[in-house]
Amino acid sequence: MTRVVVDVMPKPEILDPQGQAIAQALPTLGCAGVRSVRQGKRFELEIDGVLTAAQRTDIERIAASLLTNPVIEDFVLRIEDDDVVDTGRPR
Amino acid sequence: MTRVVVDVMPKPEILDPQGQAIAQALPTLGCAGVRSVRQGKRFELEIDGVLTAAQRTDIERIAASLLTNPVIEDFVLRIEDDDVVDTGRPR
Amino acid sequence: MSVRVGVVTFPGSLDDRDALRAVAAARAEPVGLWHADADLHGVDAVVLPGGFSYGDYLRAGAIARFAPVMRLVIEQAAAGLPVLGICNGFQVLCEAHLLPGALARNDHQRFRCQDQQLIMERTSTDWTQGYQPGQVVVIPLKHGEGRYVADSPTLDELEAEGRVVVRYFGQSPNGAARGIAGISNPAGNVVGLMPHPEHAIDPLTGPSADGLPFFTSVLQRLVA
Amino acid sequence: MSSGSVDVIDTVTLASQTADQAQPYAQLGLEDDEYARIHQILGRRPTQTELAMYSVMWSEHCSYKSSKVHLRQFGEKAPASDALLVGMGENAGVIDVGGGLAVTFKIESHNHPSYVEPYQGAATGVGGIVRDILTMGARPVAVMDSLRFGAPEAPDTARVANGIIAGVAGYGNCLGLPNIGGEVVFDPCYQGNPLVNALCVGVMPVDRIQRSAARGVGNLVVLLGAKTGRDGIGGVSVLASAAFDQDTAAQRPSVQVGDPFTEKLLIECCLELFERELVVGIQDLGGAGLTCATTETAAAGRSGMRVHLERVPLREASMLPHEILASESQERMLAIVRPGDAALVLSLAQRWGVHATLIGEITDGERLVITWHGEAVVDVPPASLADEGPAYQRPMRRPADFDAIRADDAGKLPRPHSATELRDTLLTLAASPNLCSRKPVTQQYDRYVGGNTVLAQPADAGLLRIDEQTQRGIALAVDGNGRYARLDPYAGAQLALAEAYRNVATSGARPIAVTNCLNFGSPQDPEVMWQFEQAVSGLADGCRTLGIPVTGGNVSFYNQTGETPISPTPVIGVLGVSADVTKRIPSGLGNVGDAIVLLGQTRDEVSGSEWAWVAHQHLGGVPPVVDFAAEAALAAVLTDAGAARLLTGVHDLSDGGLAQALVEACLYRRRGAYIELPPGADAFMQLFSESSARALVCVPDNAVTQLRQLCAQQAVPYAALGVVTAAAQLELHHQFTLNLDELASAHATVPTALR
Ligand SMILES: Nc1ncnc2c1ncn2[C@@H]1O[C@H](COP(=O)(O)OP(=O)(O)O)[C@@H](O)[C@H]1O
Numbered sequence A, B: 001m002t003r004v005v006v007d008v009m010p011k012p013e014i015l016d017p018q019g020q021a022i023a024q025a026l027p028t029l030g031c032a033g034v035r036s037v038r039q040g041k042r043f044e045l046e047i048d049g050v051l052t053a054a055q056r057t058d059i060e061r062i063a064a065s066l067l068t069n070p071v072i073e074d075f076v077l078r079i080e081d082d083d084v085v086d087t088g089r090p091r
Numbered sequence C: 001m002s003v004r005v006g007v008v009t010f011p012g013s014l015d016d017r018d019a020l021r022a023v024a025a026a027r028a029e030p031v032g033l034w035h036a037d038a039d040l041h042g043v044d045a046v047v048l049p050g051g052f053s054y055g056d057y058l059r060a061g062a063i064a065r066f067a068p069v070m071r072l073v074i075e076q077a078a079a080g081l082p083v084l085g086i087c088n089g090f091q092v093l094c095e096a097h098l099l100p101g102a103l104a105r106n107d108h109q110r111f112r113c114q115d116q117q118l119i120m121e122r123t124s125t126d127w128t129q130g131y132q133p134g135q136v137v138v139i140p141l142k143h144g145e146g147r148y149v150a151d152s153p154t155l156d157e158l159e160a161e162g163r164v165v166v167r168y169f170g171q172s173p174n175g176a177a178r179g180i181a182g183i184s185n186p187a188g189n190v191v192g193l194m195p196h197p198e199h200a201i202d203p204l205t206g207p208s209a210d211g212l213p214f215f216t217s218v219l220q221r222l223v224a
Numbered sequence D: 001m002s003s004g005s006v007d008v009i010d011t012v013t014l015a016s017q018t019a020d021q022a023q024p025y026a027q028l029g030l031e032d033d034e035y036a037r038i039h040q041i042l043g044r045r046p047t048q049t050e051l052a053m054y055s056v057m058w059s060e061h062c063s064y065k066s067s068k069v070h071l072r073q074f075g076e077k078a079p080a081s082d083a084l085l086v087g088m089g090e091n092a093g094v095i096d097v098g099g100g101l102a103v104t105f106k107i108e109s110h111n112h113p114s115y116v117e118p119y120q121g122a123a124t125g126v127g128g129i130v131r132d133i134l135t136m137g138a139r140p141v142a143v144m145d146s147l148r149f150g151a152p153e154a155p156d157t158a159r160v161a162n163g164i165i166a167g168v169a170g171y172g173n174c175l176g177l178p179n180i181g182g183e184v185v186f187d188p189c190y191q192g193n194p195l196v197n198a199l200c201v202g203v204m205p206v207d208r209i210q211r212s213a214a215r216g217v218g219n220l221v222v223l224l225g226a227k228t229g230r231d232g233i234g235g236v237s238v239l240a241s242a243a244f245d246q247d248t249a250a251q252r253p254s255v256q257v258g259d260p261f262t263e264k265l266l267i268e269c270c271l272e273l274f275e276r277e278l279v280v281g282i283q284d285l286g287g288a289g290l291t292c293a294t295t296e297t298a299a300a301g302r303s304g305m306r307v308h309l310e311r312v313p314l315r316e317a318s319m320l321p322h323e324i325l326a327s328e329s330q331e332r333m334l335a336i337v338r339p340g341d342a343a344l345v346l347s348l349a350q351r352w353g354v355h356a357t358l359i360g361e362i363t364d365g366e367r368l369v370i371t372w373h374g375e376a377v378v379d380v381p382p383a384s385l386a387d388e389g390p391a392y393q394r395p396m397r398r399p400a401d402f403d404a405i406r407a408d409d410a411g412k413l414p415r416p417h418s419a420t421e422l423r424d425t426l427l428t429l430a431a432s433p434n435l436c437s438r439k440p441v442t443q444q445y446d447r448y449v450g451g452n453t454v455l456a457q458p459a460d461a462g463l464l465r466i467d468e469q470t471q472r473g474i475a476l477a478v479d480g481n482g483r484y485a486r487l488d489p490y491a492g493a494q495l496a497l498a499e500a501y502r503n504v505a506t507s508g509a510r511p512i513a514v515t516n517c518l519n520f521g522s523p524q525d526p527e528v529m530w531q532f533e534q535a536v537s538g539l540a541d542g543c544r545t546l547g548i549p550v551t552g553g554n555v556s557f558y559n560q561t562g563e564t565p566i567s568p569t570p571v572i573g574v575l576g577v578s579a580d581v582t583k584r585i586p587s588g589l590g591n592v593g594d595a596i597v598l599l600g601q602t603r604d605e606v607s608g609s610e611w612a613w614v615a616h617q618h619l620g621g622v623p624p625v626v627d628f629a630a631e632a633a634l635a636a637v638l639t640d641a642g643a644a645r646l647l648t649g650v651h652d653l654s655d656g657g658l659a660q661a662l663v664e665a666c667l668y669r670r671r672g673a674y675i676e677l678p679p680g681a682d683a684f685m686q687l688f689s690e691s692s693a694r695a696l697v698c699v700p701d702n703a704v705t706q707l708r709q710l711c712a713q714q715a716v717p718y719a720a721l722g723v724v725t726a727a728a729q730l731e732l733h734h735q736f737t738l739n740l741d742e743l744a745s746a747h748a749t750v751p752t753a754l755r
């Protein structure tokens, strides 16, 4: 079994009200010194057996089109216990 | 600057309708062989300078209370370019 | 010859019956379209209705845009088919790149249902010919992800080309960029907006009948 | 139970051979005599799975063992009604509303889960009641929610309240059901026990009513909807921990997560199956999941049933028979279909994207046999679980403090006198947590979807068109008042009934049926049990007097923290019929120049009032007089005046009295009012008394005579109070004037917990 992890984060220039609300709440919860919080999504895909090259291409396509809205989000795709494929912008 | 990443995922035994909806859509998008998808959240916290031990304790507390709903979610906290602190259950 | 306006039902569409009712109220022939049919049944225009297609769990409209029926909608929209996306339908149009930008979570992070004042700006689209530029109307809105976002060049372009169809009047209900509530493609046949004109066709069941011209406009355009 | 490994499943054969094996029935909440009865019914010890089934079906939640003996009154005292097509005992009552249409509605609690996990608890509460309505064959068309939270300033209230509200919104909005009303009340007594009572209403052609009875030997049992997981296994996991691995038990969550998208598909799928007459019997899976659905359908049909449990689609492959049977995974239905229709049923389900699995068949005889890979793990008479559970006449005792509290009259509290004091009191009340605008809550709910909402928040009642051709409609209101019920549970239940009845009448609709949700503390506390019995009697007597039957409801016990129960909180829903929704009475003030008239009699009644609570944190005395004759007369005036289109505005008087009614009426459409209180009357009493059977109406000059006549006919007191004005102010002659902006800003105060 292979696990593919896709991390999707709002682009830096896009307002992230959820992250902002958390950042604002932190000092009142006694947690100081956090400059910023951003909230994104994490997807874990489980694939039976070993990931084939074709499947990997499929999943990269899905990550870039379905799991991410490229207008407002970037993503990083990671195959667990495997190398990292980074198709988003530098993070 | 230090970046702390908190990955929050639905507990394995808890229904994940989000992940399920994606998993059901995949075959129609020409992506076969994905056994399951789970959707969680990813938080990126940026801290000025180096993380102090006290700050780290604070952030762990925040991760366990504010960022995670312990009734239905587990989390993993990672300090980037640092060691991994895992306070959730084995993943 | 009667004008046939199709309304697509995706799994999780909710305001599809309301859109069909509005089409009928405008005296066009309402035609139900099914997401899994790769067939538009010869309709003259298409409405993508409101709702929570596929639960909207991932991102609103993200999965629906891949539905078989959408291939045809995208194809024929390019050829001039009038397409109106309401709320979830607007989200689908953006996800399908028929319209630029995206709809993000409301800035206050809550679902919001309210009667909203709007100002009509572009009235040369297939769906807004029945309005006067600058006309203020009251139409309900109800959404959790309705904050229109796009990068500045895109926003500048939309404004320069007069493609902002409708803006929130007064306080923004969701933090949308430049108060944008709805936009069109350059040709004006594809329009998307967050408010629900189909819920403002009769003062008995809505705050006004201010939404009806969306549906009569397309009729006029098609019989013209 | 002995140290069986996970692989060894306790079968019927094994149970017959090991009759003496000790079983952990007490941990499962079964009494000694209850366990003995199971032995007697089965003629052997139950298998682990059977024991789990009995424990859950005989629990308070499923068997109503403490309440049954009292709830009978609803049937016994019910007024004769031709409109009642299905009465109590089915999933929900069904009422003939004319024009070939039937309506079903019911209210249900989801209190405890909503405290543990507010969002999901409330969401699945909505999901559950919607399936109950669907089960009757109806298309669900609207929801309402009656909510109670702790003190708004208490630290935990924000978590509970915001989560619950978002959960009600999240589920209902995503299902496409307009939310047309409800309640939000803050009171410290609900601190550890929030109440989430969700109501759903559905509409169907009169000839499409579905029944839950499983009938027809050879017919097939189909499980529709979500896969089964380890959700909400609760009490049954105790069995697991006694029998199996200690460590895994701890992981079993009792929290259920809702999936409204799946429910939406399930609804559309079931409606298509009903429409095509493919369903012989149907039952939703709610509390006690498959256990409840299989035993209830088999018992109702006096049929046997065979279930092949290994066929149930699972989220986790390792689930054991008792877990599968007890799982409360949401968004599932059980349907009985003819064998010849099975293929069509499965293909329709597939079209809707709904899982459908044939899991069993109807058999001869009256046994429910459940097998696991061919071996029987259950072999029981289904009625013994579904209908023949224990029933207790629990001890009852009038609360020790009852007389003392009633003697503590609020009449003796210092009252405001001067114009300034009265003005300040009005503003303070308008801004107080229970009287301020409900908008922060209701604007999170979609009230438009469906396109048939004629009235919704902040109108007194929800009004829904159910037939676009004839404009026929239904009105609904839910009300409860825990403070009144604390002072007098009998009168409290009646006052809630009276208020819901009155609210329905303000829309112009005629009230015809009642549902209820009874929220109380522990039935093992004799004082709580007394309160319960009083509330049930009050409601049953009230319904008889008003001539409208109780068609269904729900009981929630154990709403208490330690030894302290919540105030008894009967929540009453009333359904009304409108022959023509275009004749609805508009809410709030009418047109400029229209007369403002107070209908009904005002007495000096402030005990248990919002004023006593806000101004003095006082709860004592005797609640307002209940006068059903006056309520019925007022309702008759409202419905007749509505039908004749005499009225341009309406608002009932309830919490906060006339003062609050004026504030809300002015703000509804931002109209001004000039008011002269009746001469000689005590202004405070006029403004803040909470006497029942009263409403404000607006009437144009040319209709005044007709309205007066109607009131005279019905003997409803008529008092001309003033006039609707173009000035943006509320002017109380000889007292004070407030501009509407000031009123609006007081009323827009957001309770701390919702900020
Ligand atoms: N307070 C009540 N008043 C009238 N009927 C009630 C009350 N509580 C429960 N009932 C009836 O008892 C039956 C079983 O109730 P319940 O277990 O809530 O139904 P379900 O199994 O559909 O969830 C239903 O017919 C319900 O209407």
Ligand SMILES: [Mg+2]
Pocket: D091, D132, D135, D284, D286
């Ligand atoms: Mg039921």
